[in-house]
Amino acid sequence: MTVAAPKTKAEQALTRNFEAVAARLPGGRAVADARKAAIGAFAALGLPHRRIEEWKYTDLRVALKEALPPAVGAPAQVTVAEIDAALGALAGLDAHRVVFVDGLHAPQLSSAAGLDEVTIQPLAAALAGPADRTGTGLFGEGAARQEAVVALNTAFMTDGAVVGIDERAKPAKPLLLIFVRAGAEGRLVTTRNVLKLAAGARATIIEAHVSLAGAGPAQANTLTEVTLADGAHLAHAKVTLAGEAASHLGTAMVTLGAEAIYWSFQLTAGTQLTRNTTFVDFRGEDAKLDVSGLFLGRGSEHIDTTLVVDHAVPACESRELFKGVLADRARGVFQGKVIVRPGAQKSDGKQMAQALMLSPDAEFDSKPELEIYADDVVCGHGSTAAELDEDMMFYMRARGIPPEEARELLIEGFIGEALDKIEDEAVREAFAAIAKGRLAQLSG
């Protein structure tokens, strides 16, 4: 028998806030019904807490003390220059932009209209249309996941990018989806993206979650549904620099067709609380997943990377490599679940999570979970948490390198292995520059 815990202040406020804004959220009748069902599901589930295994190290009942009012209505006025400043090194990337300010599409800041073989529609517009044309898993499997964070996303989502790439299309430039927190008041910002690549399509899509100077506190909940048809190839990078007064709950739901390749990189820094959950379902044989990332924490920042990879069919490959640098009292969490279903023979999974601890008060919790029900598979995992190696430091100093420079070089070397996973040179350089800038802020 389960005894329902009393609702926290934040849980009560979320339900109340939904009632207050429901009429102003986009979508027709079917969408409104889905939202109601979702907030009902959330009310039953409550915020996830440490006694739920998937949330063992990230207790949202404790972390989210209050619920900020949802951002609906006209967002703050924002200039391209302000966005570029928030994007840092990524601003120089030659890409088509789709910009969302406090959860609403800002067409005047976007530059991705009228592309060949690529359709981009704001989610709000898609939701207002016929239900079967939204392309989201809202009415199907996406809604079925018993996840409070997903339910909250469905209930509150205001906008996002619905992107379709035509069969065998290979857009030359990356698509940069920019989510900006701008207003001075604290807000709950909820976005959902739908990325669909038709058979044989190949694209690079980058999500940047940033905060303008002077922006107020934020509770972001963002969900990206990714569907790759057979032989499609998506490079999907995400950078989260949401700010000291921000929590960021990110969910990616990825389904891969046969011979599809999903490559992903997640860079997280300078965000008070981050939880990035990635669900990957292999639906066709010979597909490949390569997900890696870098998290840099300082102060009391908390960065949780959770992966759930489901080898449901044979002969798929998954690679996971995450590296973290943690200073002060920062806490990193890595949970890597790999499920190999009965009959998913020749599955090949490798996982590695490593944290460099710059402070004795930093913490890294790493939990690999391999659930293997097939017998002809190769699966491995590893995890380390270590301080800067004294022998390496001495060796470098014995060659004349001053301690600060030696330390910097060692940290850059440590994170370099993750950054090297980024194939696109321009994207890699931008991410490396952002990481380097953030590293300089980590105290030792």
Place this chain on the structure above:
Amino acid sequence: MLEIKNLQVKLAEEDKTILNGVTLRVPKGEVHAIMGPNGSGKSTLAYVLAGREGYEVTGGSVTWNGEDVLAMAPDERAAKGVFLAFQYPIEIPGVATMTFLRTALNAVKRKRGEKELTTPEFLRRVREEAASLGISEEILKRPLNVGFSGGEKKRMEILQMAVLGPTLCVLDETDSGLDIDAMRIVSAGVTKLKSKDRAMLVITHYQRLLNYIVPDRVHVMAGGRIQKSGGKELALELEKSGYAEFTKAA
């Protein structure tokens, strides 16, 4: 001139004395060898000269060109020309060998008040030295020492020595783990660096290295102090008689 006077060293964390009053003078332009059995304190002496943590100097002094070496941080010592070729070179993952060499060379040049090399000058210098040590371009691109064979690591030590241009070279068991061909290459590299402005201290367990790097003086170390000093013929005597006489005395 390197001048070590009555140097006494213990492990910082335990009450264990390793060096028991080492006294040694190595003038510029000379190559001195220190030979001795395992556990005699040879490697400790090398580490203390380079400034490794974990040792506590309880007495005595070390000066190089009249300056107090023990008062300097390891990187300051390197800038003053002190170089230790490690017995077990450390692997530095994620830092390309070229990047490492460049960072180190620029750091010592800055401290010495010299001009940093331009990129072409630097590349030319490294490639020339690498070629003479049989180190391939491909190795220079790899993270320093990561996945290198024992011989490659030792050659890389000598390459670093050649590039950084130190004036006091301490070689700790540079011959260990080398086959005869690698030893020839490494020794030629070291011999090439002999000069009137440079002092060298070659630490080895075996006499064979000294066939290639011919010392001016040989010192026998046992029980944490120099037990006997002589010319290069002392090495040959040791090869015959072994260290038993000295370990008993110590």
